[in-house]
Amino acid sequence: MARQTRSNDWGFPRWRSYGSERAAQQVRLCDREGCDAPGDRPAPKSPNSPERWYFCEAHAGEYNKNWNYFQGLSAEDAARREAEERRGNDGFKQSSHYAWSGPGDGTRSREEMRALDMLEVEVDASFDDIKAAYRRLAKLNHPDVTPGDSEAAARFQAIQAAYEVLRKADERRTA
DSSP states (O other): OOOOOSOSSTTOGGGSOTTOOSSOOOOOBOSSTTOOSBOOEEEESSTTOSOEEEEOHHHHHHHHTTOOTTTTOOHHHHHHHHHHHHHSGGGGGGGGGGTTTOSSOSSSOHHHHHHHHHTTOOTTOOHHHHHHHHHHHHHHHOTTTSTTOHHHHHHHHHHHHHHHHHHHHHHHHHO
16 A cells, blocks of 8 residues: 555645644653653753753652752842742732632622722631721711711711621621
């Protein structure tokens, strides 16, 4: 039987998926002596060097185990560099419990979150903190304290409603 020399894509190379060449793929092996696993984890040969080793996952972990990323930096420079990196994409790892629902850990409803914003307290505030914030804001915006101020009266009503939402939610949780 004759070997096929034509492709089956009828002259339309985009009908094939990207990266679907017929040639064998070159796979870089782990740079650790005697390892046959693919070396797809780059690691610097020395600090601030463009040269890289390419290890498998197990050997990359072994290589990086004693790596000091902040070697040679003063404490202030190390803190600054860490803060800069936390502002990047890796900083979102700290808030991974927010998931898809937005701020919070999923234990509070949307109305409760709005009420917490109205009372100017943190998402993870205890009910004692909520009560203290309610009393503080109620004293500032009470109609007897600010007579004739319609905006303060509206804020006072909103603060009362927010406190009621959070009080009822706390009663449901503790019951």
